[in-house]
Amino acid sequence: MVFQQFPDLTWLKTQTEKRFADRKGWNGLKLDNEGWPTVILNVSTQHTYRDNIRGPLSLFMNLSGASHVESGMKRVRIDEDYFYLTNHDQHYTLDIDNTGSTETFNIHIGEYFADQVFQTLGQKAETLLEKSFEQPQERIEFHNTLRPKTDIICTTIQEIRNTPSPSSIWLDEKLFTIISELVYQEGILHRKQESLPALKSSTREEIFARLLNTVDYIYTNFHTDLSLDTLASVACLSKFHFLRLFKLAFAKTPHQFINDVRLTRAVKLLQSTSLEIKEIARRVGFDDASSFSRIFRIQKGVYPTQIRA
Numbered sequence: 001m002v003f004q005q006f007p008d009l010t011w012l013k014t015q016t017e018k019r020f021a022d023r024k025g026w027n028g029l030k031l032d033n034e035g036w037p038t039v040i041l042n043v044s045t046q047h048t049y050r051d052n053i054r055g056p057l058s059l060f061m062n063l064s065g066a067s068h069v070e071s072g073m074k075r076v077r078i079d080e081d082y083f084y085l086t087n088h089d090q091h092y093t094l095d096i097d098n099t100g101s102t103e104t105f106n107i108h109i110g111e112y113f114a115d116q117v118f119q120t121l122g123q124k125a126e127t128l129l130e131k132s133f134e135q136p137q138e139r140i141e142f143h144n145t146l147r148p149k150t151d152i153i154c155t156t157i158q159e160i161r162n163t164p165s166p167s168s169i170w171l172d173e174k175l176f177t178i179i180s181e182l183v184y185q186e187g188i189l190h191r192k193q194e195s196l197p198a199l200k201s202s203t204r205e206e207i208f209a210r211l212l213n214t215v216d217y218i219y220t221n222f223h224t225d226l227s228l229d230t231l232a233s234v235a236c237l238s239k240f241h242f243l244r245l246f247k248l249a250f251a252k253t254p255h256q257f258i259n260d261v262r263l264t265r266a267v268k269l270l271q272s273t274s275l276e277i278k279e280i281a282r283r284v285g286f287d288d289a290s291s292f293s294r295i296f297r298i299q300k301g302v303y304p305t306q307i308r309a
Contacts, residue, residue, distance in 0.1 A: 001025070002040040002166070009050055016054045019111075035111030038175065042161060044103045050094045057109040057142070058092065059178070060084045061149065063161070065102025068095040071144055074213075077220050081265065082146045083153070085182070088114075088139050105157055109175065115139050117179040142186050145212040146219045148264070152181045192249045210235040211249050214242075218254075222261045223285040228254065262286070263299055270307045277304050 007026040015024070016036070023031040031037050036056040042063075060069045061083035068077050070093040071086045078084050086092045096102050118140040156177050160166065166174075193208040214231045231254055232242035247253050252260070262284040269280045281292035296304050 001029070001037065002042055002160070004042060004044075006041060006043055006045075006048060006050065009053075012050075013053060033111070036108065038110035038113060038171075039108045040160065041104055041106045041108070043106075044101050045096055046098055046101050048094065048096045052091050052093055054089065054091050055086060055108055056111060057088050057114045058086045059107040059109070059182075060086070060092075060094070061105050061107075061157070063103040063105050063157075065096075065098055065100060067102055067104065069093065070095070074144055074216075076146055076216050078146065081268070082148055082219055084144070084146055085142045086144065087141050090144075105161065107175070107178070109179070113175065114179050114182075117176055118183055121180060121183055140183065140186070142182065143189050143209070143212060145189075146216045147185060148219075150181060150185070153178060156181075195248055196245060197248065207237075207245060208249065210237060211242075211246055214246070214254070215250075215257075218258055218261060222258055222265070223283060225285070226254075226258060258285075259295060259299065263296060266292070266296065266304065267300075267307060270304055280304070 003026065011026070019035055020031060020037065021034050023034060025031050025037055026039075060067065060078055062078055062080055064080060066077055066079045068075060069084050069086070070076075071090055076084055094106075096104075156174050160171065160174050163170070189208075189212075193204055196204045196207050198204045198207060214234045217231065217234045218226065228239050228243060231246075232239040235242050235246075237245065243254065246257075250257055266280055266284045269275055269283065273280075275283070277293065278289040281287075281289045284292075286292035286295070293303055296302075300307070
C-alpha cells in the first residue's frame with residue numbers, strides 16, 4: 001500500500017500497540033492478516049511531528065528535503081543521500097520542519113516479511129522445503145545507523161514511485177529486492193564489527209555502535225571542519241584509541257573516510273547542478289578549489305571538470 005498522506009496519529013498508535021488485531025487498515029481498508037501491514041508513505045510536507053510510534057522494521061528516506069528520526073537515545077538527520085533503519089517493535093519519532101517541502105519515501109515492512117526474506121537467503125533449499133510453512137524463529141536485527149543509498153535501492157525506489165497502483169505481487173518482488181540489499185549491507189557491517197579486537201561479543205557490539213555514531217556524525221557534518229578530538233568525543237573514546245579502532249573497522253582513517261564522503265557528494269553535485277567548481281568545493285568542505293581538484297584527481301583518477309564534461 002502506497003499512501004500520499006500520513007495516517008491519523010492517534011489511530012495509528014492505537015493500531016500499532018494492538019498489532020492491527022482487528023485487521024483494519026487506514027481509511028477502513030480490510031487487511032488480510034493480523035500484524036503490521038506493509039505501508040509506503042510517499043508524502044510531501046513542510047511540517048510534521050509524529051512522536052513515539054511503535055513500528056515494524058522501517059526504512060526512512062527522503063527523495064527531496066530532509067527529516068529527523070529519533071529511536072532510543074539516537075537522533076539522526078536524513079537527507080537525500082542516506083536512509084535510516086529502525087527495527088521491529090522499536091519506537092521512533094519522525095520530525096520534519098523545513099522551509100521547503102520534504103518528499104518522504106518511508107517503507108514500513110509488514111509482519112515477518114523481512115524475516116522470511118532473511119530465512120530464504122540464509123538457509124539451504126532442503127531446509128526451506130522441510131520447513132516451508134513455519135514462521136521464522138528469529139527476527140533479523142539491523143544496526144540503527146545512517147546508510148548511503150545504493151544504486152539498487154535508488155533504482156527500486158524509483159520503480160515503485162513511478163508505478164501507480166502497483167499489484168501486490170509486483171510490490172512484494174520489489175520489496176524482496178530492497179530487503180535482500182539491506183541484508184547484504186548488514187552482513188558487511190557485521191563483518192566490520194567482528195574485525196574489532198575484543199574478546200567478548202558484547203564489547204565488540206558496544207565499540208562498533210560507538211563508531212557508527214561517528215559515521216552518522218560524519219555523514220551529517222562532512223562539510224564542516226571535523227577534528228579527531230570531536231569524532232573521538234562522539235564515540236566516547238580516547239582520541240588515539242578511536243583512531244586505531246576506526247581504521248580497523250572501516251579499513252580507512254577518519255580523514256580518508258571523510259574525504260570519500262565529500263567526494264561522493266561532489267560527484268553528485270557535478271552531475272546534477274551547474275554550480276562552479278569552487279562553490280562545489282566549498283559546499284563539500286574543502287578550503288579552496290585547487291586542493292579539492294587535487295584530491296579529486298588522486299581519488300577519482302580525473303579532474304572535476306572532466307566528470308562534468
